[in-house]
Amino acid sequence: MALRPVQVNFKALDCEVVGRFWADALGWGVSSEGPGVINVEPGGDFVWPDPAVLCIDVVAVPEAKTATKNRVHLDFATTSAAHQAELVARLKTLGATPADVGQGDVPWTVLADPEGNEFCVLEPRETYRDTGPIAAVVADCVDPRAMARFWGEATDWDVREVADDRAVLRSARGVGPYLEFLRAPGPKTVPDRVHLDLLPYPGDDKAEEVARLRGLGATDLDLGQGDVPWTCLADPEGHEFCVLGRSS
Secondary structure (H helix, E strand, O other), rough: OOEEEEEEEEOOOOOOHHHHHHHHHOOOEEEEEEOOEEEEHHHHHHHOOOOOOOOOEEEEEOOOOOOOOOOEEEEOOOOOOEEEEEEEEHOOOOOOOEEOOOOOOOEEEEEEEEOOEEEEOOOOHOOOOOOOOOOEEEEEEOOHHHHHHHHHHHHHHHHHHHOEEEEEEOOOOOOOOOOEEEEEEOOOOOOOEEEEEEEEEOOOOOHHHHHHHHHHOEEOOOOOOOOOEEEEEOOOOOOOEEEEEOOO
């Protein structure tokens, strides 16, 4: 048994504005499964879930983002220095703003979406040549090795790299974005504004999967979600994530 990472969830005061930003940034389309929820995914003949794509869900909440840097962010892939510069310029026209998270003089560009969610536009890297527009979902953590153990057991993704300062996972099919855990000073202090959603495989029992995650060190999380078909949990360092209740 294992779970598939299928989408990245953003909380937003204005889900339509944030959803449209990410759709335009990625060149994807938008839809909605109901009030207060915007789905961002590739158009055409795309069928969810697909191991090569992590879609984006933007959910309306009443609280604005705090000034604290998000512990989870997205990295954009680029193919050349010119592509990087063009993408940064285009994202700014869509409403992105420069962000200072203490990065100093680095070859990537740090921006924030219209509600302040930080993300990076990376310089060209061979590692991300085949990921699609999203190179990686990146999470700050205290112990990358512990995160590799938990997420490697929790999901069907392979652990590709483990070190004291970095752990990297990717779909076992060798497609789509990476999931990276980077060592950062200090523990998590505020609720995550961005998190991963996981989906059971057809035929797998969601309740059994949730129980398995608890055995790995996940804890239950009450966000005031009430009676919903998904289950909110936190990993051993407090990163929120959801196990979805629908399958395909």
